[in-house]
Amino acid sequence: MDYNRAIETYKQLQGHKALQLRAVLFDMDGVLFDSMPYHADAWSKVMTDAGFAFSREDVYMNEGRTGADTINTASMSQFGKSAAEELIDSLCKAKCRIFDTYPPTPRMPGAIELVQKVKACGLTPMIVTGSGTPTLLDRIQSNFPGLFDENHIISSFHVKRGKPYPDPYLLALERGGLEPHEAIVVENAPLGVTAGVAAGLFTVAANTGPLDPQVLTNAGASLVFPSIEALCSEWEKLFEALK
Numbered sequence: 001m002d003y004n005r006a007i008e009t010y011k012q013l014q015g016h017k018a019l020q021l022r023a024v025l026f027d028m029d030g031v032l033f034d035s036m037p038y039h040a041d042a043w044s045k046v047m048t049d050a051g052f053a054f055s056r057e058d059v060y061m062n063e064g065r066t067g068a069d070t071i072n073t074a075s076m077s078q079f080g081k082s083a084a085e086e087l088i089d090s091l092c093k094a095k096c097r098i099f100d101t102y103p104p105t106p107r108m109p110g111a112i113e114l115v116q117k118v119k120a121c122g123l124t125p126m127i128v129t130g131s132g133t134p135t136l137l138d139r140i141q142s143n144f145p146g147l148f149d150e151n152h153i154i155s156s157f158h159v160k161r162g163k164p165y166p167d168p169y170l171l172a173l174e175r176g177g178l179e180p181h182e183a184i185v186v187e188n189a190p191l192g193v194t195a196g197v198a199a200g201l202f203t204v205a206a207n208t209g210p211l212d213p214q215v216l217t218n219a220g221a222s223l224v225f226p227s228i229e230a231l232c233s234e235w236e237k238l239f240e241a242l243k
Contacts, residue, residue, distance in 0.1 A: 064163030110229030132156035169199035
């Protein structure tokens with residue numbers, strides 16, 4: 001991949017003279033944790049049981065939305081109206097119940113090594129996720145001990161509008177005291193890529209799911225890697241180009 005060309009294209013589009021990297025903003029599910037198969041199973045089951053046509057691929061295409069937005073988007077698309085609050089609440093709770101029956105989700109291969117490399121470069125790793133599970137902080141601290149500060153974790157608890165809106169990434173910039181040219185995004189989902197780009201950030205995608213990689217490019221990703229492991233192995237080259 002031509003890292004320098006991707007960076008120059010980003011700078012021209014955003015009007016930046018240079019990238020002055022201080023932080024890396026990581027999505028969580030599908031980036032740090034290999035959890036999307038569980039989410040796909042749980043969401044597709046709950047939504048199908050409630051009368052929606054909602055496949056596993058639909059879950060990946062909607063990844064990054066808050067639970068309420070996922071349900072509302074499907075309701076508007078299929079029934080032409082927003083879902084009732086009671087339905088949203090019951091479906092979100094049902095999805096969480098199913099998800100909690102699965103075994104603990106493992107770290108994505110290469111994820112902890114990548115975060116460690118980021119920290120070794122003197123950068124601040126942050127998390128920007130559409131997830132809102134009560135055990136989120138415990139999962140992160142037990143799987144990535146000492147690597148993420150609690151104030152640098154943005155979840156669905158912190159924003160009204162989730163991805164694809166830029167709000168989660170804009171809040172991360174605010175929390176980190178950062179300008180858009182001082183951070184990059186690592187995402188795996190098209191809506192997450194859209195959110196990162198809308199926030200003015202250089203956005204890297206790792207295609208850890210079943211989607212065609214062109215979907216991530218079309219969403220605006222400056223670079224697309226086939227896995228987190230591939231990004232980890234190329235980190236030194238990419239970081240040098242970003243400097």
